[in-house]
Amino acid sequence: MPYRRIGSTAVGAIGLGAMPLSIEGRPDETRAVATVHAALDAGVTLIDTADSYHWHADERGHNELLVARALASYGGDTSAVLVATKGGRGRPGDGSWTVNGAPGHLKRAAQDSARRLGVEAIGLYQLHKPDPAVPWAESVGALRELLDAGTIRAAGISNVTTGQIRTAHALLGDGLVSVQNQYSPAVRDSEAELRLSAELGLAFLPWSPLGGIARSSLDGPSGTTSSGTAFHHVAAAHGVSPHRVALAWLLSRSPTVIPLPGSSRPSSIRDSAEAAQLHLGADELALLDAWSPGGRPGAESPDDRPAEEPSSGLLVPPA
Template structure:
C-alpha cells in the first residue's frame, strides 16, 4: 500500500497514483481502480467553469484515474467534444469510454428515447469518433436496452464494430444478469455500467453475480447517489440550481429528501472516525462491497473540481471494518423514492 500524504482537499490520503486493475479480465488494458464520469461537465448539474474542469481532468491523470467516461447524449455531443483535446494530448495514457442509444431532441431537452437499431449504432459510432477526434473508441457502451430491437442483433452490430477496428471493447449499461449472459454469448463483454451505491443496490440481485461469474468489470455510475451521499445538501428545492436535473429526481425532493438525509448519520460518524468525508466512505463501501462478490469494480464518480477529484481518488485506500460495514448495510433498504422519475429503461424495472 502506498504511503500516506495530504491531498489538496486537506485530508489524509494516499500517495498517487492509485492502484490498477485490468478491464474485462487479464488481457484487458490496465486502468485505475477508480474512473472519472465526465457527464456533469456539460450539463445536468448547473453551469461549468471550463478551465476548472480541464484542471480536474489533469488531476485525474495525476492520480492515476485513467478510465474517462462520456456519452454522445451528454450535452448533445458537447461532452465528447470537450474531452477531445484531453484525449489527443493523452491518448496512450487513458482508456476512453463512450455510449450510444439515448436519442436526444434539440427542440426539447427533456425528451429522449432509446434506439439500438444497427443503422443507428453505426451512425452513432461515427459521430462519437468524429467528436472525440480518435480512430478507435476503447470501450463502447450500449447506454440502454431498446425493446423494439432484438438485443442480440444490437450486440452483434457492436461485435462487427470490434472486427472493423472502430471500437476495442464492448460495454453494456443497465442490464440484468440474464441480459448480460445473453450478450456475452454473442461477444465477450468487457464492462457493465449500472447505478450502484449505498442508496442503490438493485444490481446485486442478478447483474453483479453474473458479472463476477463472467469476469466482466463492473463500473458503478452515481456511486455517490448523484451527490446525496456527500451530505452536502438535503432538499433539491433549496440547495440546487434551477437547471440542476436533480430537482426532478424523486429522492431529492420533499419528504423523500428529508428521510434520505437522515440515513446519512452512520456515514458521517464513520467518516469522522477515519478523518475522511462522507463521500470517501461511500466510495470505499462500493470497492469493498464488490470484493464480497469477487468482482472487479471501477466506480466513476464525477466532479468539476480538482480538490474533489483527488479526495475521491484517496477513498480507494480506505478500508472499512466489518462493524462499519454492518452499520451501513441497512441504508439502501430505507431509501425513499425511485432513482429516476421514469424507471422504464432500467434493469430494475425489467427484473420487477
Template sequence: MRTVELAGLTASAEGLGCMGMSSVYGAADWDGSVATIRRALDLDVTLIDTADAYGAGHNEVLVGRAVAGRRDEALIATKAGMDFSTGRGKVVLRGTPDYLKRACDASLLRLGVDVIDLYYLHRVAPDVPLEESVGALAELVEEGKVRRIGLSEVTGDQLRAAHRVHPVAAVQSEYSLWTRDPETGVAAAARELGVALVAYSPLGRGFLTGTVDVTGLAADDGRRRLPRFSEEAARGNAAITEAVAEVARAKGVTAGQVALAWVAAQSDRLGIPVVPIPGTKRVRWLEENAAALDVPLTEADLDRLDGLAAGVVGGRY
C-alpha cells in the same frame, strides 16, 4: 492508484464520470472541467467516462480536447443508444445496427481519436433485439473502431444473451450505499462471465457526501426531478448521511470518501471488479475522491454501512 482488468484493458480502480461537466448538474465550466480531466490523468485515474448524450455531444468534445496529447494515458469509455435530439428531456432509445455504427463514427470524430477503448450500449432499445445491437458493437470491434464493448443498466439475462454474441467487458449500473439494485440482478451473471461492474453515481448523486442542500439546487439541476431529492425524502434520508458521516469522523476522512471506499470494497463480496466512477467538474473533489480508495474500512464499518439502503426514502426515478 490501483488498477483492474476489464477483459484485457487495464483501467484505474476508480474512474472519472464526466456527465456533470456538460449537463444535468448546472452550468458547464469548460476550463475547470479540462483541468479536472488532466489532473485525473496526473493521479493515474485513467478511466474517463462519457457518452454522446451528455450535453448533446459537448461532453465528448470536452473529453477529447482534455486528453489531446495524452491519449495513451487515458482509457476512454463512451456510450450510444440514448437519443435526446427529439427535444429537451425527451429520450428515444435507439439500438439498430445502422444507428449505433453512425453514432460510433460521430463519437470518434468528437473525441478526436482513432479507437474507443470501451463502447457501451447506453440502454437496451425495446424495439430492437439485444442480439442485433450487440452484433453491431461486435462489428465495430472487428473494424478496429472499438476495443471492448459494455452494456448499461441491464438485467442478468440480458447480459448473458449479449455475452453469447460477443464478450462483454463491463456493465455500468447505478450502485452506491443507497442504491443496491445490481446485487439482486446483474451481479450473479457478471460473476459467471467475468464481467466488471462500473458503478455510476457512487456518491448517490452527491447526497451521501452530506453536502447537498436540496432546497438550494439550481433550477436546471436534474436532481430536482428525482424523488429522493424532494424536501420530504431528504429529511428522511438524513439518517443515512449522518451514519456515513459518523464513520468518516472516526477515521478523519470525508463522508464521500467513506461512500466510495464502500463501493470499491464490494469487489470481494460480489466476486467481480467493482469500479466506481464518481463525477465532478472540480479538481478539489477529484483529488478527494481519488484518495478514497486508500480509506480502510473494517468489517464493523462495512456491517454498519451495509444496512443503510433499507432505510432509503424515495425511488431512484
C-alpha cells in the same frame, strides 16, 4: 492509485464520470478541463462519457469533444487513459432522454464518436440502454460488427438485466468487458448483475455511485458530521468525506467494481480518487452493508449529480 482490470486493460480503481461537465448546470470550459486534469493527476485513467452528454439539441458529442480537448492539453502522459463512451441514447433539448438501439444507428454513432475523440478505434464502446423497440440480440449484434470492423476495441452494456448480460456474453464472448448499471449506497437493485459480472469476469462500473449520500463537510477537529447515516459515522471516524467512504465501500463489494463518480470541480475528483486508498475494517463494512436509506436518504450535492441519468429520464432523482 491501485489498478483494476477492464478486459485486458488496467485502469485506476476510481474512474471519472464526465457527464456533469456538459449537461445543465455545467461549469465553464476552464473549470471542466481543470477537473479532467485533476483526475489524471490523481491517478484516474478511466473517463466515462457518451455522445448524448450535452445540454442543447444541437450539441451532440459535446462531452466527447471536451474530454478530447482536455486530454490533448494535459501536460503529462495520457497513453494509459481509457476513454469509455456510449451510444444509443439522445437528447432532443427539452430535458428528456430518448433511446435508439437500431444497429444502423449504433454503428454510425460509434464512427461519429471515434471522430470526435480523435481515435482510430474507441477503447471501450458501451450500448447505453436497451431499446424496447429493437430485439436485444440485434443491438448487441451491432457491437459485434463494430468489434469485427476494428471501430471499437472492446464492448460494454449499460442499464441491463442478468438475462441481457448472458445474451450479450454469448454473442460477444471476450469482446464484452463491462457492465454499467446504477449502483450506490441507496440503490442496490443490481446485486444480481454485479454477481454475474464477477462470475463472467466483466468489470462492473456503477453509475450514480454516490446516490443517497450527502457531501457534508466535517465540523471541526472532532470529525463529526451533520448527517447521521452509517456512511457519515464511518467518515467521521476516519476524518474524511462520506463520499470517500461510499466509494471505498463500493470497491469492497467486488474486485471487478470500478466506480464512476461524476465531478465538475477538481476538488471533488481529488477527494473521490482518495477512496482507492481508504481501508475500511470488517466491522465498518458490515455496518455499511446493512445500512438502508429508509425514508430519508441524504440529498446529492449539485456538484456530484449522477454519473448517468436515471431510467426515469430525469437528470436527478425525484424528491
